[in-house]
Amino acid sequence: MMDTLMNILTLCFEFFKTGLFAVGGGLATLPFLSEMADKYPWFTHEQLADMIAVSESTPGPIGVNMATYVGFRVCGIPGSVLATLSLVLPSLIIIVIVAKMMNKYMSNKYVQWAFSGLRPAVTGLIAAAGWSVVELALLDLTDFNIARFWEAINIPAVIIFAVVLFLAQFKKTKKLHPIVFIGACAVLGILLKL
Amino acid sequence: MEQNNKKESRGRLLAQLFVSFAKIGVMTFGGGLAMLPMLERELVESKKWVTTQEILDYYAVGQCTPGIIAVNTATFVGYKKSKVLGSVVATLGMVFPSLVIISVIAAVLSNFADIPAVQHAFAGIRIAVCALIASAVIKLAKSNVKNLTQIIIAVAAFIIIAVFGASPVVVVIASAIAGLLLGKFGKKEAAEK
Numbered sequence: 001m002m003d004t005l006m007n008i009l010t011l012c013f014e015f016f017k018t019g020l021f022a023v024g025g026g027l028a029t030l031p032f033l034s035e036m037a038d039k040y041p042w043f044t045h046e047q048l049a050d051m052i053a054v055s056e057s058t059p060g061p062i063g064v065n066m067a068t069y070v071g072f073r074v075c076g077i078p079g080s081v082l083a084t085l086s087l088v089l090p091s092l093i094i095i096v097i098v099a100k101m102m103n104k105y106m107s108n109k110y111v112q113w114a115f116s117g118l119r120p121a122v123t124g125l126i127a128a129a130g131w132s133v134v135e136l137a138l139l140d141l142t143d144f145n146i147a148r149f150w151e152a153i154n155i156p157a158v159i160i161f162a163v164v165l166f167l168a169q170f171k172k173t174k175k176l177h178p179i180v181f182i183g184a185c186a187v188l189g190i191l192l193k194l
Numbered sequence: 195m196e197q198n199n200k201k202e203s204r205g206r207l208l209a210q211l212f213v214s215f216a217k218i219g220v221m222t223f224g225g226g227l228a229m230l231p232m233l234e235r236e237l238v239e240s241k242k243w244v245t246t247q248e249i250l251d252y253y254a255v256g257q258c259t260p261g262i263i264a265v266n267t268a269t270f271v272g273y274k275k276s277k278v279l280g281s282v283v284a285t286l287g288m289v290f291p292s293l294v295i296i297s298v299i300a301a302v303l304s305n306f307a308d309i310p311a312v313q314h315a316f317a318g319i320r321i322a323v324c325a326l327i328a329s330a331v332i333k334l335a336k337s338n339v340k341n342l343t344q345i346i347i348a349v350a351a352f353i354i355i356a357v358f359g360a361s362p363v364v365v366v367i368a369s370a371i372a373g374l375l376l377g378k379f380g381k382k383e384a385a386e387k
Contacts, residue, residue: 060292091261117373124351130327164325189318
């Protein structure tokens with residue numbers, strides 16, 4: 001009982017923190033979730049990658065979907081509700097304050113300076129979070145040997161990765177919904193027994 | 195009597211806020227800029243609560259304040275229509291569909307996750323996720339990482355997290371301070387985005 005309560009409190013705290021510090025929306029929550037996978041036994045990096053896929057193929061903002069999913073894994077429906085509410089609480093408070101002084105906030109030079117540093121850093125943060133998925137999906141580091149590093153590379157996976165990345169950037173196909181890529185790769189995974 | 199009418203119409207407005215944002219929550223995949231057309235259709239054309247320009251302003255602020263942009267936009271519109279209570283109701287409406295859908299999926303997935311075919315499918319899906327994240331990073335880098343200072347900040351952030359395993363909170367705070375210092379003391383070019 002006490003354990004569950006502590007778990008829920010930690011969960012709320014972690015998602016409140018994520019909601020407070022994840023600036024820029026979308027995948028900005030990813031670095032924080034990645035950190036949670038390291039710190040807590042709630043979910044592994046593999047499950048996190050699965051969660052991203054589930055979030056990308058279901059409606060709603062990714063951050064909210066992630067909070068719900070993680071919360072549910074930790075302690076069922078109450079967990080999913082509490083994690084989601086904790087995630088949106090900081091921005092709810094902040095936006096209500098900002099809405100009162102909208103124009104002043106955006107034109108403030110200190111705010112602009114701070115964001116000139118934040119924007120490139122957030123890009124690096126998301127790249128780092130992506131790297132932890134790369135280690136999982138494209139590399140096999142179980143008995144990694146630097147002298148034969150190429151053996152760690154999962155070649156079919158890297159080829160599929162390159163093709164999807166190209167299609168996601170290519171003018172004619174980049175408008176395709178992410179669910180198309182996710183679905184296609186799921187089928188490939190089953191066919192090739194990845 | 196008038197008091198009662200006022201109460202009733204506010205109640206109706208709050209209900210409408212909840213339903214409208216729940217609708218938007220159901221129909222957007224992935225969030226972010228992808229949901230702009232949905233917001234316009236529901237909030238500007240159908241309900242006439244805000245103008246397109248206002249939505250774009252909310253987006254700009256949403257991008258620069260903590261939290262999820264879609265949720266921040268809901269909070270903004272809710273506040274504009276009905277102050278604090280409106281912002282709470284709109285936000286809850288926005289997250290409600292995900293809460294239901296994802297809870298169902300999570301419940302189903304934990305039972306199915308042991309089937310080999312599902313595991314193979316997710317091994318494939320993880321590759322797609324890698325590529326989608328890489329693609330998002332490329333897009334972000336194109337608009338946010340252009341000059342040398344920005345490259346240094348982005349690479350430093352990557353190394354601090356990927357190599358040293360520090361908390362992202364540290365990077366967010368440090369980069370905001372770096373931006374402030376560059377703006378105050380640095381060359382002009384560095385501070386401009």
